[in-house]
Amino acid sequence: MTDSAIPMRPFAKSLPMALLQARETTMRSFRPMLAHHGLTEQQWRVLRALAAAPNDGLQVSRLADQTFLLGPSLSRILAGLERKGLVTRLVVVSDQRRARISLTPKAVDLVRRIAPQSEERYGEIEAKLGPDRYQALLTMLNELAQLELLGALPEQEVS
Amino acid sequence: MTDSAIPMRPFAKSLPMALLQARETTMRSFRPMLAHHGLTEQQWRVLRALAAAPNDGLQVSRLADQTFLLGPSLSRILAGLERKGLVTRLVVVSDQRRARISLTPKAVDLVRRIAPQSEERYGEIEAKLGPDRYQALLTMLNELAQLELLGALPEQEVS
DNA sequence: ACGCATTGATGCACATGTTAACCATCTCTG
DNA sequence: CAGAGATGGTTAACATGTGCATCAATGCGT
Numbered sequence: 001m002t003d004s005a006i007p008m009r010p011f012a013k014s015l016p017m018a019l020l021q022a023r024e025t026t027m028r029s030f031r032p033m034l035a036h037h038g039l040t041e042q043q044w045r046v047l048r049a050l051a052a053a054p055n056d057g058l059q060v061s062r063l064a065d066q067t068f069l070l071g072p073s074l075s076r077i078l079a080g081l082e083r084k085g086l087v088t089r090l091v092v093v094s095d096q097r098r099a100r101i102s103l104t105p106k107a108v109d110l111v112r113r114i115a116p117q118s119e120e121r122y123g124e125i126e127a128k129l130g131p132d133r134y135q136a137l138l139t140m141l142n143e144l145a146q147l148e149l150l151g152a153l154p155e156q157e158v159s
Numbered sequence: 160m161t162d163s164a165i166p167m168r169p170f171a172k173s174l175p176m177a178l179l180q181a182r183e184t185t186m187r188s189f190r191p192m193l194a195h196h197g198l199t200e201q202q203w204r205v206l207r208a209l210a211a212a213p214n215d216g217l218q219v220s221r222l223a224d225q226t227f228l229l230g231p232s233l234s235r236i237l238a239g240l241e242r243k244g245l246v247t248r249l250v251v252v253s254d255q256r257r258a259r260i261s262l263t264p265k266a267v268d269l270v271r272r273i274a275p276q277s278e279e280r281y282g283e284i285e286a287k288l289g290p291d292r293y294q295a296l297l298t299m300l301n302e303l304a305q306l307e308l309l310g311a312l313p314e315q316e317v318s
Numbered sequence: 319a320c321g322c323a324t325t326g327a328t329g330c331a332c333a334t335g336t337t338a339a340c341c342a343t344c345t346c347t348g
Numbered sequence: 349c350a351g352a353g354a355t356g357g358t359t360a361a362c363a364t365g366t367g368c369a370t371c372a373a374t375g376c377g378t
Contacts, residue, residue: 018300023178097356141177
């Protein structure tokens, strides 16, 4: 009785599930490499964002935006990276609530070593999917991310 | 010095990041609805898979496959759902390692109430993205998920 | 029957996701 | 210029993600 009577899109055609599965497939390719360097996926996102940032670093909130990490997660991650000697934190004198996070030279070296391996993975995915399809996929994903969907922000009324 | 010298694909063109962002956008539309019913996203995945399963239920490993949850996560989630009276667990007599998980009538009712709201969300996404693009996106995501990427399974050699 | 690798599932440890509460600083207004 | 509110970050608490160890039940070869 549990089946047959509940009309619902099959799991396989669920966009969120497809996105989840696709991401898992790609990340399974990256994670072992990062683990080999003692980094988690999120720690790498932080290092990577900082590597592309201006030399005086980024403040925590900007870093959170760029890495799609929430504040509390980022706080913990930064504490860990600081303990590892990979990032430094400088309080902004003009507004002492803010801090600027930068990479240490040690971290810059690390990023330099990882980057080419990372590019290899991207290259493999792009090649196996086909450059044209890869681009098309990126385009559609970005378009999807721009959608403004109902119920996302306000307290929506449910039935 | 931290920037400019490390050649790396910009964050925005990173496929894993695009997948993450796209998934976040879609899930932001679903989560409030599920929270309103006291369910997390993962709990809903479990209920949904069970609702589509045969009446005698699914064993834990199959459920893990279908929901893309790892064993340990699923163990904890099932314990929670059992505590809430939403699933039951029956040990298989012929092989006592296995258990069959099924929905309780209470859970079936719950799924029945949530399903139409869920379909609404899917419909909105499909409509706003365009049915043709939606299908194309699903197709490419499934294709991506099927890729066999290096480093995913064996101990890969890193430099 | 016996040893023994395999399988289904859980336990453990650590890192992150998520929400709410909290704290320090700053800004604005009266 | 004091006090309310806004802002940037962190802390806390709980659930999940992830990899590894564990454990019991099973199947298999001899």
